[in-house]
Amino acid sequence: MYEQQRVAIIGAGAAGMMSAIYAAQNGALVTVFEKNDRVGKKLAITGKGRCNVTNDCDTQELLKNIISNPKFLYAAFSNFDTSDTKAFFENLGVPLKTERGRRVFPVSDKALDIVFALKKCMHDYGVTVNHEKVTELIQKNGKVTGLKAQGKAYEFDSVIVACGGASYPQTGSDGDGFIFAKSVGHTVTPLVPSLVPLETTENVSEIMGVSLKNVTLKIKNNQSGKIVFEEMGEMLFTHFGLSGPLVLSASCHMAKMEKGKYSAVIDFKPALDIKTLDTRILSDFSKQLNRDFQNALGGLLPSKIIPFMVKKSGIDGNTKVNNITKEQRQALISTLKSLTLEIKGFRPIKEAIITRGGVSVSEINPSTMESKKIKGLYFAGEVIDVDAYTGGYNLQIAFSTGALAGMHAAWGE
8 A cells, every 4th residue: 555645736727637536546635726716727618618538549640649759658648548538538427429530529519518527526536626826836855845825835745737838828827837847947848839820921801700611721831842731621711810720730730930931822622623623613604704703703712702812813803704814714723722821920829729848758757747857746738848739639648647647646656
């Protein structure tokens, strides 16, 4: 038998609550410190409020979808994988379903069901939740001995830092974990936004709000000439540029952002090759020969985007359809198949879904999530320098690292 450990967890997000449950399950006396007035604030808004809890894939496929430091996560995923996540929530009474891209959601489509299940599970295991802001880690002779919150010192045998990254600060993820890590000598790698909207050099505010489905987005590295991302799906024009699922996914593939380095290339008709699209346009035009060009595109594009696309095609919108030349038609096809916008940069990190960068994995034991510098200090979730593509992978990182950290903190090893 292990001596009962007093474990503190900073942050009641996905990683923090899973840490608390696993620490309590393994016999620890657990206290969670959450500065918000409720637990799971960020978790409650993930997946547009639906919560993409994991991805229905095996560990090898999971590792392929980790962007930063996948090897570091091998032990965490081996201990608690995607099938464990699904079983965990279904055992808590939250039925799950799998959708396109193997994304797993609650059948109810309510992220709050996930939050409430974790909250109830913590309660059932006797976890105490203190709604206090932690301001400092306390250490002595290379070992964590507790923490300070609201001006009061608390003694603990282990502390798990699970307070998220620097994205969505309004939910509490304001970078506190990085401050705590640095304060005890840990290295924090540069923080940049990931899964984030993109700003374009060209002003697209006139088409803000236009949502596109079944389009293909390519991201071209203009310096190398290579396509770094290509996928079909949904995207959205905004007052600053581009957003939506495709764009968030694309942002993960864009390293060392510089103005002019990347371009977005949008294919509005990916299902049609150039010849087939030309035939389609000719067919549409044949039915409205006496109309102005700008009024003859309703069958091809959403009405709000037509004036913008007319300008991009270089064709006078008042030109009668029966006067459109073959060369002009080819210009229209080029615009529809490869509308190109220069990317100016990422939106601010506070608008990102996740933070890339964090506590250096070289300073954390991957088998336990314990600090290699300070005994009794553990890390879990987004505070660590690991991140993944969209599709449930980032929450799986949180659950897996949280379970591993909680278990070993409870064992005092």
